[in-house]
Amino acid sequence: MNDLELVDRLLEGDERAFTDLVTRxxxxxxxxxxxxxxxxxxAEDVAQETWLAVLRSLxxxxxxxxxxxxxxxxxxxxxxxxxxxxxxxxxxDPTSGSAVAASRFDEGGFWCxxxxxxxxxxDDRLVNEPLxxxxxxxIAQLPEPQQAVITLRDVEGLSTSEVADLLELSDANVxxxxxxxxxxxxxxxxxxxxxxxx
Amino acid sequence: MKIRxxxxxxREAIELMSDYLDGSLSRRDTRRLEEHLAICPPCRTYLAxxxxxxxxxxxxxxxxxxxxxxDDLVEVFRRYRxxxxxx
Numbered sequence: 001m002n003d004l005e006l007v008d009r010l011l012e013g014d015e016r017a018f019t020d021l022v023t024r025x026x027x028x029x030x031x032x033x034x035x036x037x038x039x040x041x042x043a044e045d046v047a048q049e050t051w052l053a054v055l056r057s058l059x060x061x062x063x064x065x066x067x068x069x070x071x072x073x074x075x076x077x078x079x080x081x082x083x084x085x086x087x088x089x090x091x092x093d094p095t096s097g098s099a100v101a102a103s104r105f106d107e108g109g110f111w112c113x114x115x116x117x118x119x120x121x122x123d124d125r126l127v128n129e130p131l132x133x134x135x136x137x138x139i140a141q142l143p144e145p146q147q148a149v150i151t152l153r154d155v156e157g158l159s160t161s162e163v164a165d166l167l168e169l170s171d172a173n174v175x176x177x178x179x180x181x182x183x184x185x186x187x188x189x190x191x192x193x194x195x196x197x198x
Numbered sequence: 199m200k201i202r203x204x205x206x207x208x209r210e211a212i213e214l215m216s217d218y219l220d221g222s223l224s225r226r227d228t229r230r231l232e233e234h235l236a237i238c239p240p241c242r243t244y245l246a247x248x249x250x251x252x253x254x255x256x257x258x259x260x261x262x263x264x265x266x267x268x269d270d271l272v273e274v275f276r277r278y279r280x281x282x283x284x285x
Contacts, residue, residue, distance in 0.1 A: 018275045019268065026263050026271070044267065051271055055278045099212045109207030114240030118247055135251060136258045154255035160220065179216035186244075186251045 003067040011058060022051065025068070028151055029075050035148035035167065036079035046082055050075045068156060076166055099183035115190065131189070138188035139181075146181035153178055206234040211241045215248050 001009075001020065009017035029050055033043035053074050061070055104113040118131070139150055152163045153174070164174045203226060206214070214231045217223040223231065235242055 013279055015272065015275060015279075019272060022268065022271050023263055024259075026267065027259065048271060048274060052274050052278060055275065098209075100209075102209075105207075105209045109209035111208045111240045115244045115247060117243050118250060131250070131254050132257050135254045139255070139258065150255065154252050155258050157256060160222065175217055175220070175222060178220075179213070182216050182248060182251060183212070185255070186247050189251060190247070 007067055028156055031151045032148045033079050034144045046079045050078050072166055134189045134192050138185040142181055146177055149174055149177045150181035203230055206230045208241050212244055215245050
């Protein structure tokens with residue numbers, strides 16, 4: 001059932017529709033909330049407050065945006081206005097944080113320790129559970145700004161400009177943070193597959 | 199006279215790939231990267247890995263919701279549902 005069908009059912013007071021939406025989005029809300037607040041417990045609180053705000057204002061949701069975008073906007077507004085917030089400024093230095101250890105390149109900048117193909121990368125990614133698990137674990141290890149950006153962009157499928165708008169970052173900063181996040185996830189998956197510590 | 203841009207080496211190529219996969223790389227850098235990819239199998243492997251990681255991320259559900267957290271939220275829902283409609 002898609003989001004709008006669940007929203008219609010929720011408007012009729014259907015508890016199951018509520019739990020379905022919560023199951024679908026609560027993790028994302030907590031992860032994005034962590035971008036703004038100091039502790040995991042505060043992020044849980046903000047996410048829970050968001051669901052109550054959703055229930056109270058659902059009848060005014062006009063479907064001009066997707067439910068997902070509307071929900072995330074409520075979350076961000078609450079996180080920003082939360083008493084616990086530590087509004088972050090994200091310093092982005094495009095020159096720092098290389099995607100791959102420098103030792104894997106020779107002096108000329110060419111691979112001396114090249115990547116090995118993810119050999120069991122099957123075409124149907126939906127059944128490639130081990131890889132899904134590795135990626136989920138890798139995302140969970142990222143610093144909060146990278147987690148928020150990769151969750152919104154790659155997990156939830158928002159556009160770069162939607163992510164920038166929500167998090168009040170420039171498009172360029174989103175792209176830099178996203179690049180770092182994806183690079184770290186790739187490196188983490190590579191290391192775990194090879195049984196190395198990251 | 200047209201100034202020819204320097205060719206990309208692997209260390210630089212990998213820094214361009216995220217933007218490349220999003221279609222947000224400049225035309226000039228796209229051309230430089232594609233010229234490099236045409237002659238560099240390891241960087242093609244790296245690109246395939248990045249593409250796969252991005253693709254798989256779309257299948258990841260963020261975190262499994264703990265039963266306790268779900269119970270708390272169901273409680274929020276029931277309290278809301280049972281509130282008198284005063285507003």
